[in-house]
Amino acid sequence: MAAYVNRSMSMMAGDGPHNVAILNNGPVRVNMANVDSPLQIFVRAKKKINDIFVEIDDYVKDAVSFMHAVSGEKGIATPQDVANVEAYVSKVQAIREVLKRDHMKVAFFGRTSNGKSTVINAMLHDKILPSGIGHTTNCFLQVEGSDTNEAFLRTDGSEEKLNVQSVSQLGHALCASRLQECSLVHVYWPRELCALLRDDVVLVDSPGVDVTPNLDEWIDQYCLDADVFVLVANAESTLMVTEKNFFHKVSTKISQPNIFILNNRWDASASEPEYLDQVRTQHANRCVDFLSRELRVCSPKEAEERIFFISAKEALLTRMREREKPVSSPILADGHQVRYFEFVDFERKFEECISQSAVRTKFAQHSRRGKNIAADVMAALEQVYNSATDRKTTMVEKQRLLHEQLSAIEEQLTTITRQMKDKINRMVESVEHKVSLTLSQEIRRLSALVDEYDALFRPERAALEQYKRALHRHVEAGLGSRLKKRLSSDIGHEMDEAQKEMAERMYSILPSHKRGAAAAVIVPHQQPFEVLYRLNCDNLCADFHEDLSFRFSYGITALIQRFQGKHANRIALKNPPTYAQIPPTISNSPLPTMEVSRTSSAIGPLSAEDWGMISRFALGTLTSQGTMGGLLLSGLLLKTVGWRVVAVTAAVYGALYAYERLTWTAKAQERLFKKQYVAHASKKLRLIVDLTSANCSHQVQQELSTMFARLCRLVDEATTEMDGELCEVRDNIKLLEDASAAAKRLRNKANYLAHELELFDDSFLKRD
Incomplete structure (x- = not known):
């Protein structure tokens, strides 16, 4: 009891960062100004390492840009070197994202109704989480700071902001709309209202470890990233096997977890003052034995500093009275000031432990990775620096060769273009003459083609219209097939020869690596050229109207x-x-x-x-x-x-x-x-002889021009690629001249970043 009073009185005398005064029969007022709070160490360390990694991010990006500038065909850096440096961009980004989200996390566990939620409320100086007798908290509740002035909450996997009062329905075991035990509710509380949350601390409340067998799932989801575990025990009983089993499982998955044990409801000891020291010693010995001998997470002396006897309910009432919150005014049991200072002592040591643990566990690994990244990038830059001089001579020679090739291609392309245009014009004129002559000959033989049509002829109007449409198709098909038979072979052969000549001429001036692509432009005899003859007799002879009325020849x-020199029989056509x-x-x-x-001079x-x-x-x-x-x-x-x-x-x-x-x-x-149809169709077809021959010649011209344009495009692509290579070579020559200076500058920056990380280690990781 004397040791307990001495530790409490040391807090009352002002030991530590809290200034305390006790008022007779009144609330205990504590100044929680945390300018020198141990939690600020984590805040400063987080800001410092974030600033360093911002510089590392810029450094790696500069190095990537530099490596890209000297990679590829330039040969200074290999693609693998570039890929290796580029990989650090995503790694640094991932570290920065983790650092932004890093916070000090404390998880509260214990049996049902031991007061876990009340402890958290007392630490937050307000009644935020649901608490009460019986099984109250049904799911995991994570309290974290919010930059807004309003409190709200979100369920896991949802972006919907809910009223903070909803936590009583979502997390309370007695409400019908409660969530499942493994669910997580994020409670966002304004940072300005709580110094603890301002210092990047996250508090996680849990259901009782005795309400579910899914302890492994809880540990995997919510405990692996916790910096401190707080076991809230019931001082009216003793540590149970369920509580011990949970932390045994935690110690198998986390190396040396930081565990505090709060013997809550110690105010019950006021009713039995004669056994107070014995019960306290009994609980303390069991807790020390559990931490040091069973779990082996600390020494017995360290375990004594992590065991506290408190009344979370009294601490919450005291702090709500300080903030002038409307609360009931029960009579506090004797010794409530001492229990309150025990709670304050727990907070102080908890802050020191979580700050040291979080800085060590969250930032030490990032510091090592930052040093490794800077060293690896610097080694890649050294290799670039050494190969820059050797590549410069090669680039100069390549520049000379590219100049000569481009000049030769441009001269030959000008000559070939002029010759091919003349050849295409001659072929177009020849095709137009052939088609015109052949079509005129076929028109003169139209009567024979019409006579070949032997469908049943009936003079009725409907049958006659059907006969006429079929005759149109017969004439169009017959003329088309005859024209193809007489012309397509010759014209196609000429087209193949012209295309082959074009391809061969263009192949000769293309660079060797482009000839394979040019060979695919034309494949002779696999897709032969075929002239299309579109006579369209349906529309052409649409105005044909026969006259089948009987007329006596000698009327x-x-x-x-x-x-009189006039025609007697007039059909409907002009x-x-x-x-x-x-x-x-x-x-x-x-x-x-x-x-x-009958020609007779006199009758x-x-x-x-x-x-x-x-x-x-x-x-x-x-x-x-x-x-x-x-x-x-x-x-x-x-x-x-x-x-x-x-x-x-x-x-x-x-x-x-x-x-x-x-x-x-x-x-x-x-x-x-048929005679009337032949006369009408012949006249109409003669009108389109020039048009048809022009269309065919245009088709030939378009085919040859397209072929030549495709070949020219290949040449243009080749010359454009060579121009690009030439520009790259010029840039490389300039780059090679500046490469050594740029590599030296980046190397010096890597040394500077390594020095900054060493200073960070000295300031935050190696301090007591």
Whole structure:
């Protein structure tokens, strides 16, 4: 008891960073100004090593830029050297990210209802975490500082900010909406409200170690990065096997963990003052034995300094009264001031331990890695410095050779371009002439092509339209196939020869490493060139309208119009077909629409004037279609030539009419239709002869020009690549001149960074 009082009185006298005063029957007021707090060591160390690694990051990036500038074809640094230095960029970035997130973490464990949450609340000077009798905390609650002025919380894996009051529902075991035991809730508390959080300390509350068998999972998720473990025990009982088993598992995964044991609810000893010393000694001996002999994490003397007897509830009430928080005012048990100072003593030693542990465990390894990175990069720079001089002579010689090659390629390309343009123009003119001549010949043979079409002909309108469309396709296919048969082989052969000549000429001026790519531009005889003939008879002959009505070849109107030099049979087109003159004596192919021109200077005894009068009268009679006109014409003929001549003429005329009428069958109509179609299509096709030949010649010109352009592009790519190489060589020569100075500067910076890390070690890692 005397030792306990002495340790407490030393705190009351002002030993340590806390100035304390005791008021009679009043709250204990403690000035928590932590200007000299041990936690500030970690804060300063974190800031210092972060600043050093900012410089290391800049140094590595400068080294990478330098290595890239002297790598590749320059040959000063190999790709492996560049990759090795580049790898340090991501490593330094990863270390910087870890350093930004590094904080001092303390994890509180113990059995259910031992007061873990109350201890954390007392350290934070406010009732933040849910606490009470029974099983209260159901999941892991991590309290950390926030730069905002408002408190909030987040569940693990979510970015949603929740009201801090929600922690009572999410983490309380008695609430229906509680989380699972292995879940983690981040509670963000304003740093300005708590000095402990301002100093980068994170406090983790846990469920009771006696509520779940998943201890290994807890340790892996939440304990491996903890700097200090606080075992909150119940002073009314003793250390249980469950608590010991948990820390046995921790000691197997973490080497020499820092463990503090708080015997909470020590205020219960006030009711039994006669056994106070014996119970305290009993608890202390068991705790020392557990830390030093069972866990072997510290010596017995060190273990005595890590065992405290406190009342977290009294400490929380005292601190909330100091901050004038609305709390109940229970009567505190005797000796509450001493227990409060024991709690303050725990905080002081806890701060010293966690600061020393965090600086050593979190920064020592980073300091070593920083020194290694600086040394490795400096070694790579030394190698670059040594090879720079040897590469300079090689670069100068390469520059001379590239100049000569570029000049030769430009001269040869100018000559070949002029010659190939002349050759393409000659081929285009030749193809245009061939296509025009061949297409004209095929148009003259169009009637034979149309006669080859032997589909069933029916004069009905619907069938006739279908027949016409099929005939269009037949003509287009036939003309196209004939043109291809007569032209494609010759033109394709000429195209192959021209392309081969182009390729060979261009291959000769290309650099050797580009000839393989140029060879793939044209593969002779695998994809032969083929001229496309697009006649499009459907649209071309879309305005064709046949005239299949019966017309007597020797009708009066036809004869009169023939003598007048006019055509009697007009089809719907502006350009009617011209019919052949067939004598009427040919009986094997009577065509009703054939007109026969009879050239006679005089017919019978009538003069030219008489025939003119008769023709005008007959035309007027036919036009008016009056019976009287016919009678007058008949009377005039009887009077002029006699009834015998009229009778014979009428008989012959009637026989001819009857013959033509009887022979006006579907076959005759088909012949007439084909003749009209040939006449119309021939005229339309002649209109596109020049267009078709121009299109074919344009196709040839486009194919050859495209081929030549592709070859020229390969040459351009080669010359562009050579220009790039030449620029790189010039840059390399300049770089080689500056390489030694740049390498020396970076080497000196590496020495400076190594010295800074040594100073950091002396200041923070080697101090007591």
